[in-house]
Amino acid sequence: MKTFPCECGNVLHFENTLCFNCGRDVGFLPDALRLSALEPATNGTRRALANGRVYRPCRNQYEYNACNWLVPAEDPHDYCASCRLNRVIPDLGDPQNLPLWYRIEGAKRRLLYTLYELGLPVTGRHEDPAGGLAFEFLADPQGATDEFVNEAAPRHRVMTGHRTGVITINIMEAEDSVRERIRVQMNERYRTLLGHFRHESGHYYWDRLVAGAARLDSFRALFGDERTDYEQAMHRYYAGGAPPDWQQSWISAYASMHPWEDWAETWAHYLHMVDTLETAHDFDSSIGGRPLATVEAACAQAASGYGAADSFNALMEDWARLSVALNALNRSMGLPDAYPFAVTGQALDKLRFVHAVMRGGSARGRI
Numbered sequence: 001m002k003t004f005p006c007e008c009g010n011v012l013h014f015e016n017t018l019c020f021n022c023g024r025d026v027g028f029l030p031d032a033l034r035l036s037a038l039e040p041a042t043n044g045t046r047r048a049l050a051n052g053r054v055y056r057p058c059r060n061q062y063e064y065n066a067c068n069w070l071v072p073a074e075d076p077h078d079y080c081a082s083c084r085l086n087r088v089i090p091d092l093g094d095p096q097n098l099p100l101w102y103r104i105e106g107a108k109r110r111l112l113y114t115l116y117e118l119g120l121p122v123t124g125r126h127e128d129p130a131g132g133l134a135f136e137f138l139a140d141p142q143g144a145t146d147e148f149v150n151e152a153a154p155r156h157r158v159m160t161g162h163r164t165g166v167i168t169i170n171i172m173e174a175e176d177s178v179r180e181r182i183r184v185q186m187n188e189r190y191r192t193l194l195g196h197f198r199h200e201s202g203h204y205y206w207d208r209l210v211a212g213a214a215r216l217d218s219f220r221a222l223f224g225d226e227r228t229d230y231e232q233a234m235h236r237y238y239a240g241g242a243p244p245d246w247q248q249s250w251i252s253a254y255a256s257m258h259p260w261e262d263w264a265e266t267w268a269h270y271l272h273m274v275d276t277l278e279t280a281h282d283f284d285s286s287i288g289g290r291p292l293a294t295v296e297a298a299c300a301q302a303a304s305g306y307g308a309a310d311s312f313n314a315l316m317e318d319w320a321r322l323s324v325a326l327n328a329l330n331r332s333m334g335l336p337d338a339y340p341f342a343v344t345g346q347a348l349d350k351l352r353f354v355h356a357v358m359r360g361g362s363a364r365g366r367i
Helices: 059-064 097-117 176-185 193-209 216-223 230-240 259-282 295-299 311-332 345-361
Strands: 026-029 034-040 046-048 054-057 070-072 086-088 134-138 161-163 166-170
Touching: 026 046, 026 054, 026 070, 054 059, 097 134, 097 193, 097 259, 161 193, 166 193, 193 259, 193 345, 216 259, 216 345, 259 311, 259 345, 311 345
Parallel strands: 086 134, 134 166
Antiparallel strands: 026 034, 034 046, 046 054, 054 070, 161 166
């Protein structure tokens, strides 16, 4: 994730709605993939100083102050490109749901920024009613406790997951104490709200970029046959856990459950990598005296990036150096490792496959 310059020279961050230096309103321009300072135009619109275009605030901004994305003035939609993907939002009549929704929307927008920047197709339900991308943010029914043990729990609970383009998030995943308790109960090394979005987006893009494509046989050779019964695989995993030697073949224990989950976990890790590398590059980070390049530079085959056939090798080399440094910094602060995973063996080959699929599925050829 990049930072963005304000007209006054101040640094703006992705979630900002105001420049604290010059006092201008700030909004994100989905068509330009950047944050911009704004000045009043006409009829409640704003002119973006970054590109001179005129925009309106998203309806979720002026109704709930829950969104900083803008809508081009000529666009007939009330909602921005992010919020119009929502099919269900929490009951905002319950005051505890509003802060949870804020956090959920923030994580969703970070996911979408990365997808847009990588040039991946993001098709909403209004364009593809049967299989377009949509989000449902739901709460457990009243009377249900928040003590859910695993993803095979009774079906009256809201299960975070994906089905035919619809990503469902249980809003209690936005409550830090609940999410951490689940992480410990499930013996997970990592569980974050953004991680959920990245993982579930992997299921969506498996349908879009792998299923029915020429690369399906290559997928099965590497990840396994996705036609294996999912329900049986899920119950087997939660009854017995991952194989003792799972680190040799999978990027996480959960990835060992079924080829679909293996793909989604690997996809999520790829997004973890490229977004964190972009952030490090934006802050001019270097390790061992060598700057870190961005994936955008890689795919543009820039001289200092990950160009040509060895692009993935260079990407992984930079990620290995950066993740070691991140973990060391966290330990110095008494915190858990930022990236508590080792990418080796077959898991590395699977990440390479995701990299190749993304390059082939990029709408704008940017990766």
